[in-house]
Amino acid sequence: MTATTTPANAGFGTPQYPSEASLPRQLEIQPARKMRSSGRVLPGLPLSLGVSLTYLSIVVLLPLVALFARTFSLTFDAFIEAVFAPRVVATYLVSFGAALLAAVTNVVFGGILAWVLVRYSFPGRKLVDTLIDLPFALPTAVAGIALTAIYAKNGVLGAPLEALGLKVAFTPIGIYVAMVFIGLPFVVRTLQPVLQDHEIDFEEAAASLGASRLRTIIRVILPAMTPALLTGFALAFARAVGEYGSIIFIAGNVPYVSEITPLIIITKLEQYDYAGATAVASVMLVISFVLLLAINLLQAWTARRSGRTP
Amino acid sequence: MQSRKLLAVLGSSLGLFFASSAAAQTTLLNVSYDPTREFYSEFNAAFAKQWKTKTGENLSVKQSHGGSAKQARAVIDGLEADVVTLALAYDIDAIHENGGLLPKDWQKRLPNNAAPYTSTIVFLVRKGNPKKIKDWNDLARAGVEVITPNPKTSGGARWNYLAAWAYALAQPGGSATTARNFTKSVYDNVKVLDTGARGSTTTFVERGIGDVLIAWENEALLAIKELGPDKLEIVVPSLSILAEPPVAIVDKVVDKRGTRKVAQAYLEFLYTPEGQRLAGKHFYRPRDSKVAAEFSKQFAPVKLVSIDTVFGGWQKAQKDHFADGGVFDQIAVRK
Incomplete structure (x- = not known):
């Protein structure tokens, strides 16, 4: 029942588990049960x-x-001025740049993490598995304060890093760190079920046919994982772009340097400039939508190219 | 059977809930800003007691706290506040302008610009004052790291900015140009612009960032009380600004809820010796000179200028300095 309804929903929302995209084909193999009067x-x-x-x-x-x-309560000129002021444009670069970098980081390390959690059994695995979800559960402000405490110059990680000449808290790097933190679960959780479904036989077959480990990873495992990785990437990216609560504590919020776009929106709201705030928000939304659409198309393309069977 | 019993229990408890709320006392909602939490929880209890002896009515005062402008927006968007007690007049003006929940002349309806208690802007430095910070001009010195919230997101921080400006203006040969240059060099020394006052206090105290925190006097005194005088010191500058956090009745709400009388009495109680004493206890400067004398040890004398005389009122100050493209945006240029 659940399996049969999935394809109907698959067109809406983000396909969480792209491996199920292969299901329609299974359905097509059962034409014997002729359509009922509804014709569906x-x-x-x-x-x-x-x-x-x-x-x-x-x-x-x-x-x-x-x-x-x-x-629309703004005139066109006022809209352009609100949206393309140099200070606002600087925040787009910070927000989207840091979010892209953070999502890439999460795809790499979240991918490894998911791999380890699915394929290996080690003491404390359940515990690690649960830890992954914490960034979901933690109020974002708490996360921000905790991260700032760690990465400030008197913090556990901040002190040695600063000795090396790397300032994290109150710089754009801090923004990136917070985005990595909140985005991690998205990649791990989208990848895990796909990895679980991925038969180990394929890798064994590749090995027995003489493929090296690297070749097996590149030609066998990665193609099967790509759609899930892309979904995880998109989710982590979208979350990072919209994040306000945790970043604001660690960013430093210096104009042109470490201001994120949501802060500009809040700034405008503080001035009771609702229209200006929504104008910037709508630009953010359009950029996010275009990027997410591109990722979804890319995902569909890779899915088609890899023929959906590893 | 089981479910019917459950339903009965649910129904009766629901009935009880409504009965209790129907019999409940009059309630007031005071929508305030962040640092007044402790003050108002004590003040509310005192007022409820006084109201009970005077009228025999049970009164429960609820409070809501948050950033001043955020609170004002909540009231504009429909939060039913009987009274608002915010950080600056500009935010209560906004309640008038967006939706007309109270009249334009709200500030004239209570004594002292409707600000029953005041505060001012002081410096919090680390114990022993290692950077020898004595006055505003030390904040503009190279090598001094200053912590203050962003005046665009924090209503309270606008007072900090204006105090620096007012100091520079009062210096010999002071003009708008010198004030602007001075304020710019102070803000050039700011490495972290938190969005709110409490955030800045955390950055300064807990994270150990910066040499000096520009803070409201009540926040600075509270920080010393909470964190111990062995870590921090207060430095009072030669000149500062008179911060007047105003209060007002929200007319549309009290008329709808029938709470005008009690709301009025509530705000007037702020001006009585008892209310003034509580304000002093929570580090706000009392307006009442007799009560203020009782707290003379706590509040160092400082030359105070008002926003009306120096900046021509909040509306003008906001437009000139903090609006998009205003002076603050101009001095916060790309480095």
Whole structure:
């Protein structure tokens, strides 16, 4: 039941477990059970589709429309001025740049982490597995304060790093560190189920056919993981771009250097400039949407190219 | 059967809940800013007691705290505050301008610009004052690291900025240009611009960043009380600004809820010796000169200038200095 409804939902929201994209094919192999009078294979499609669309509209679309509607109270010139002021543009670079770097970092290390958690059994594995979720559960302000305490010049990590000439807290590096922290679970959790489903036989087959370890990783494991890695990347990136609570404590918030775009939005709100705030927010949203769309397309492309079978 | 019993229990408890809330006393909501939390929780109890003896009515005062502008926005967006007690008049003006919840002349309805207690801006330095910081000009010196919140996100921090400006203006030969240059060199020494006052205090005290924290006097005194005088010292500059955190009734709300009388009495109680004494106890300067004399040890004498005389009021100060493209944005240029 759950398996049959999945493809119907797969078009909406972010496909969490891209390996299931292979399911439609399984469905197609069962044409024997002829369509019922409704003419559809899937049970309850009109109802579930209706519920999905209504839900999506209320939960996601409506607030977004309200956001854009508010920006229309600005004239075009005022909009451009609010959105492309040099100080605001500087924050786009910081926010999106740091978020991209953090997401890349998380894909690399989150990938290794997921691999270790799935493939190896070691004492304390369950504990480590639970630790991964902590950045989800922690109030972001707490995370920010904790990170700042560690990376400040009198902190456990901050002191030795500063001795090496690397300042983390109150610099853009601090922003990156906070983004890595909050983004990690997204990569690990999207990758884990895919790795779990990935039969070890393929690797053994590759090895027995004479492939080196590196070749096995590059030609066998990575292609199968790419869609999940991309999803994890997209989620970690999106979360990092929108993050405010934890970053604000560690960033230092110096204009042109370590200000993030959400801070600009808050700044505008503090001046009761609702329209300006929503204008900047809508630009953020458009950039995020375009990037996420690109990632989703890339994901679809890799999925098609790899034929969905490792 | 089981479920019906459960339903009965649920129903009766729900009934009880409504009954209790119906019989409940009058409530007041005071929407305030962050550092007044301790003060108002004590003040509310004192007022409720006095109100009970005077009218026999049970009163419960609820409080809400947060950044001053954020609180004002919450009230504008529909938080039913009977009274607001915020960090600066500009935020209460905003409640008038956005939605007209109170009249334009709200500040004239209570004595002393509707600010029953005041504070000022002082410096918090590390024990022994290693950088020998005595006055504002020391903050502009090269090699001194200054910590203060961002005046664009923190209402309280706008007072810090304006105090620096007012000091420079009062110096011999002071003009708008010298004040601007001076303020710029102070802010060039700021390495961390937290979004709020408590954040800056944490950065300075807990993280050990910076040589001097520009802070409200009440926050500085509280920090010393909480963290011990063995770590920090207060330095009072030669000139500072009179910070007037104002209070007001939100007319539309009290008229709707029928709480005008008690809300009015609540704010007036702030001006009584008892209310003034509580303000003094929580490190705000009392307006009442008799009560102020009782706290003379706590509050060093300092020459204070007001925002109305130096800056022409909050609306103008906000527009000139803190609006987008204002002086603060101009001096915070790319380095």
